[in-house]
Amino acid sequence: MSEEPRVEMYTKENCSYCEKAKDLLDEKGVEYETYNVTGDEELFDEMVERADGRKTAPEVFVDDELVGGWDETSALERDGKLDEKLGLAVADGGETDVEHRKLIVSGSGIAGLTAAIYSARSNNDPLVLQGDEPGGQLTLTTDVENYPGFPDGISGPELINDMQEQAERFGAEVKTGIIEDVDDTSRPFRVELTNGDVYTTDALIAASGASARTLSIPGEDELMGYGVSTCATCDGAFFRDEEMIVIGGGDAAFEEATFLTKFAKKVYLVHRREEFRAEDYWQDRLQEKVDDGDIEIMKNTEVTEIRGSPEEGVDHVTLVSNPKGKPSQKLDDPETEESHFDVGAVFLAIGHTPNTGYLEDTAVELDEEGYIRTEGGKGGGQTKTDVPGIFGAGDVVDFHYQQAVTAAGMGCKAALDADDYLETAELGEASAVHEGAAASDD
Numbered sequence: 001m002s003e004e005p006r007v008e009m010y011t012k013e014n015c016s017y018c019e020k021a022k023d024l025l026d027e028k029g030v031e032y033e034t035y036n037v038t039g040d041e042e043l044f045d046e047m048v049e050r051a052d053g054r055k056t057a058p059e060v061f062v063d064d065e066l067v068g069g070w071d072e073t074s075a076l077e078r079d080g081k082l083d084e085k086l087g088l089a090v091a092d093g094g095e096t097d098v099e100h101r102k103l104i105v106s107g108s109g110i111a112g113l114t115a116a117i118y119s120a121r122s123n124n125d126p127l128v129l130q131g132d133e134p135g136g137q138l139t140l141t142t143d144v145e146n147y148p149g150f151p152d153g154i155s156g157p158e159l160i161n162d163m164q165e166q167a168e169r170f171g172a173e174v175k176t177g178i179i180e181d182v183d184d185t186s187r188p189f190r191v192e193l194t195n196g197d198v199y200t201t202d203a204l205i206a207a208s209g210a211s212a213r214t215l216s217i218p219g220e221d222e223l224m225g226y227g228v229s230t231c232a233t234c235d236g237a238f239f240r241d242e243e244m245i246v247i248g249g250g251d252a253a254f255e256e257a258t259f260l261t262k263f264a265k266k267v268y269l270v271h272r273r274e275e276f277r278a279e280d281y282w283q284d285r286l287q288e289k290v291d292d293g294d295i296e297i298m299k300n301t302e303v304t305e306i307r308g309s310p311e312e313g314v315d316h317v318t319l320v321s322n323p324k325g326k327p328s329q330k331l332d333d334p335e336t337e338e339s340h341f342d343v344g345a346v347f348l349a350i351g352h353t354p355n356t357g358y359l360e361d362t363a364v365e366l367d368e369e370g371y372i373r374t375e376g377g378k379g380g381g382q383t384k385t386d387v388p389g390i391f392g393a394g395d396v397v398d399f400h401y402q403q404a405v406t407a408a409g410m411g412c413k414a415a416l417d418a419d420d421y422l423e424t425a426e427l428g429e430a431s432a433v434h435e436g437a438a439a440s441d442d
């Protein structure tokens with residue numbers, strides 16, 4: 001590889017992952033060429049050929065070698081291998097430089113960016129680390145119609161970009177970086193990133209969100225935001241009068257299926273087993289809709305592929321069913337049947353996983369599913385965790401509401417709580433290690 005490799009990226013319009021890939025390369029300061037394949041069939045075919053048949057953008061190449069899309073590019077960054085691939089100077093294996101920050105915010109979703117706006121305005125110089133989903137979940141949706149202040153709605157990426165700009169205007173720094181580990185046994189806290197960078201910080205706001213679980217089936221990634229969604233409350237209204245599938249068997253799936261009957265021609269609840277996990281309350285409500293003919297239940301059935309295009313949306317899905325359940329694990333069983341099913345939208349309601357792996361070795365209390373437990377209640381300090389100086393905000397705490405406006409509200413609270421802490425706590429010297437110097441919170 002030459003000193004300055006040639007970096008190329010195929011992109012398309014309205015592609016949030018293309019923007020993320022560009023932001024990452026911009027942050028690295030590398031030169032790259034972009035080719036926009038939207039409306040250019042020849043260029044699209046060229047991309048597909050060079051990308052070994054993959055039909056998604058972005059596709060990144062370094063010195064003619066396929067790196068891949070956002071997932072592959074960000075994975076290289078996460079593993080600390082991207083710099084080497086891009087011909088950038090890499091650490092020589094010696095002592096890692098440790099930078100001290102007054103406040104680190106983990107996550108650049110709406111909670112993290114709101115926290116950054118408030119913290120920057122309080123002169124706490126926040127460093128926002130973006131994680132592997134810069135901009136968070138809202139970057140996955142084209143229209144946000146319930147965020148106050150936008151009577152005509154706003155696209156998720158636009159809202160997030162504007163918030164980031166607003167935070168930066170007040171001095172927040174937003175950087176690529178995924179926190180791997182936090183050491184809370186000393187003050188300042190030690191924060192290690194997956195790429196090997198290390199920071200110390202006086203306070204940490206954990207705003208790392210919760211990722212909706214997905215199925216990893218063909219068509220799912222490509223059509224996410226184009227008829228495949230993990231949020232019925234957010235996207236249901238866009239598919240008015242269409243037939244819709246909800247996948248899942250717990251409370252969330254039942255609630256979403258019931259909610260979607262407001263818009264859908266008909267809702268099909270697809271569940272891979274015979275029994276449901278949903279509470280009786282939801283089972284009763286859903287049964288009423290079944291009795292009215294608004295919902296049909298498909299038990300022992302799984303979706304194995306989603307077909308369609310970003311332009312036309314979802315067209316149909318492939319279903320497999322087997323009377324003994326979990327049919328995708330029994331494809332060779334003669335009782336397993338496969339069929340195609342026309343549908344306009346697919347909603348995944350198979351749960352969320354909070355992004356709290358990096359806090360597991362700290363004294364921050366997590367619930368049985370991994371969500372951060374904060375003090376809550378009334379008055380100040382609602383976002384405090386068990387560890388003075390670590391605060392939680394947004395979906396990583398709130399498994400119930402999980403909305404943009406509630407996450408933003410908690411980001412604001414966390415910034416104010418962190419400011420109180422930074423004003424009043426006895427903080428150790430940045431360069432020194434203060435074993436057990438638990439800072440007072442009041």
Ligand SMILES: Cc1cc2nc3c(=O)[nH]c(=O)nc-3n(C[C@H](O)[C@H](O)[C@H](O)COP(=O)(O)OP(=O)(O)OC[C@H]3O[C@@H](n4cnc5c(N)ncnc54)[C@H](O)[C@@H]3O)c2cc1C
Nearest residue numbers: 107108109111131133136137179208209234394395402404
């Ligand atoms: C498709 C879709 C559409 C939606 N539409 C709407 C809507 O219309 N209206 C609405 O109100 N809500 C909507 N929601 C819900 C809304 O997006 C969430 O409630 C909101 O984004 C939560 O914000 P957050 O900042 O708490 O977390 P997230 O948005 O999940 O952001 C988490 C951030 O933390 C980062 N992170 C994760 N792990 C680490 C780590 N180890 N180190 C550093 N950073 C890390 C991630 O990269 C990301 O930047 C939608 C959700 C989806 C999935």
